[in-house]
Every structure is written in structure tokens, then in C-alpha cells.
Amino acid sequence: MANLDELLRAREPLLWLNDDLRSVRTSKSSELGLKDVRIAEARLKRFAPLLCRLFPELASSNGIIESALLPAPRLQATMMPGPDAGRWLIKADHALPVAGSVKARGGIYEVLVHAEDLAMRSGLLEAHADLLSLASPSAKALFGRHEIAVGSTGNLGLSIGVVAAALGFQATVHMSSDAKEWKKARLRARGVRVIQHEGDFGAAVAKGREEARSHEHAYFIDDEDSRHLFLGYSVAALRLHQQLCALGVTAGAENPLFVYLPCGVGGAPGGITFGLRHLYGDHVHCFFAEPVASPCMLVRLAYDRFMSVTEIGLDNVTEADGLAVGRASEFVAPLMRSLVSGVFTVPDKQLFEDLYRVEQTEGICIEPSAAAGFRGPQWLLQTRAGRDYLVKHDLAGKLRNATHILWTTGGLLVPSAEYQQFHERGRLALGPSGTEEKRAPR
């Protein structure tokens, strides 16, 4: 067996298991805990009428930005027939309104928190006042003198740019070289200033951070280091819990819950994992999925130091633009040390195959990044490393009662011509019959 370094460099898909996984401790009051997740959730409830006012598409959900939890029986039957597959569900963040991706919860949360803060400090808003006043002409005039900036590979920019512009802020999005044209065009159409940078995500964030520092009235949302983003994302765990209850799904010693999350810088999957592990303890098993070209969280945790994937000879170039990140968040990675079960890697070809599969079987259209988690159950049940994990945690005999959640993180806003190309690549990748590849699982 080659060592981890060589496998990563050769872009061999692999499952890395986290030996530092531990039970969730009851944290000291100074540390982040479930209380902070609940506070963020309560805050989003207070913002709901304002969001409803700003985005008419939220009328049906009363201003709550949430996605459905969908059964996926046909996808499951295609990818893993047999009773040991348990039950597969899709957490459908690909359809999240307003921003069209998992970034909706975190990005919009941080913009709203900042807007409220600014309004309070300038005396426009009194404590416990109606937050609808943040949509008033005087609030708009105030926000118009301030800037909100962010560095992004695309989706975080879409989320933050759209809500910042709706509130009347000057919004600036620093895009990395992998950002898709349509995402930039969409933002510009809403009056957002889009600055295209040569480098990757890390470079775009650094440029944005630097520029914002020189503007007196600028607030930079730092995807490499943001507690607000993290907590906004974490609220998904509470909502998922309610949805699972509604379906009669519980998690316990005899019926484990597995969750597969596409990972970029780590904020979204990290926040969700943080919330779920605090809610379900040792009965939930969260795995991250990263492109073979960008396994930044994997190397950060496996080598236990702040590092970029370029240090092991990878180029961070992938069609999964939402996951094209070379260095994990130094805020999130240490928090994941004891909480995440493992990380597996995905070649781009598999992203397109699985994007096509979920369309053919469940009629769901997603973007490539959002397909990264789909091989999770196969990694766990059909590989040596996965079986080791199941045995170690006494799960091997409990698979029939297990629930697997595939988190589809983006796709709603993808233009149809763009989607058609993804579809075509998936169809070709799967071969003429559109059936399973012959290659045996590793």
C-alpha cells in the first residue's frame, strides 16, 4: 500500500479516516456550542419577515430559507442495490432559494448580522425593534455609504452579493480564476462590483481582505475565518433534525446516521457537522468529500498543519468550482479535528457521472460540486477502509437500519445551456448504455 502522500499526488480516489474522532464533550461556556447554533437559528427567525420583504420567492416559507429532505429510492437502487444500503435521503440544498446553494444560510446570515449591527451603532435601530425597518429608505441610505466585500469561487459571492445589494449596500465580490462567467454576469446585473483575479480562491480572498482594509466603510466577509458564516451554516442541523423527525427517522446505537458533505474551505460542511454532532453525538457519522485536485481539509487534518494542496504537488484545478480551495479554513479545521469521521476524494469524472445519475433516477438537477458526496455509501460499505470504520464503531451489523444523507449543495441557478453540458459529460462518462462502470470498487 503506497503512502498517503503518493496516493494524493497520483490523484487516486481514497478514503482517509480521522483517528482523532472523539465523542462530543460538553463545552466550556466560552467555547462554541449548541447554544450558539440555537442563537443563530433564533436570529434567522427574527430576520424572516425582512427576508420575505426583500425576496418575494420566500413568501411560501415565511422568510425561512430552507430545502427539502427527499427520499432517493431510485438513485439508491442504481448505486447500491440490496438491503444493506439502508435508506438514502437527499438534503436538497441544490434548490435553496435566493442563492441556489448551501451558501445561502451562512452568507445571508452574516450580511444580516452586519446590517443589524450597523443600524444599531448608527442609532437607526433600537434594541428589539422591528427588523423590517432595515428595508426602510433611511436604512438603505445608511447602507449605501457602506461596502460589503467577499472573496469567492462563485457561490459565496452569489449569496452575499445578492442580499447585500438588496439591502442597498455597495457590494464587491472578488472572484477566483475558476469562477464561472454566468455567476459573474448574474451579480453584475444586480449592481454588484465583480473583480476578477488571476489566482485561486486563496488569492482572491487575500486580495479582497487587503482592499477592504484600505476602505474605511468596508466590511469583509472572510470565508477563511468567519464565526458568523460557520454558525449560519450550522443552523441546517436543527432544521434537518426536524425533517428527520417528520419522516420518523431517528438516530441511535441500532440505527446510525451517515452524512456526506461536499467540502471546500470547510465552513458549510463544518458548520453542519458541528450542529449534527452536538445534536446526535456518536450516532451521526459525518464524512467530507473533496475533489482529488483540492483535498485541502484532508491534508490539513491528516498532516496536522496549516498547508496548501500545492505543497504535495496538486494544482487545485477542478470542475467542482465550489470546492476548488487549496487551503482549509484555519478557523474551521481545528473544530473538525474531533468531529468529522473522515474525508474521501472524488475525480471530476465521477462528479459528472453522479450528476447524470441523480438526474436520470430522481429528476434532480445539480451542479458538479454538489455531486461530490454521492460515493460516500460505497466508500463506507464496499472498501477496506470503510469496513474498518464500520467494524471499529460496531456498525457492521446495523446497516439495514442505517440512514445515509447525500447533501446536494448547489445547482438551482445554473443556466440551462450550462447544465446541458454537464448532462452531456455525465452521459458520455457513463458509457453508451448509461449503466454502471465495470471497474470494481477499491
Ligand SMILES: *Cc1c(COP(=O)(O)O)cnc(C)c1O
Ligand atoms: C461552497 C460550496 C461547498 C462547500 O462549502 P465550503 O464552506 O467552501 O466548504 C459545497 N458545495 C457547493 C456547491 C459550494 O458552493
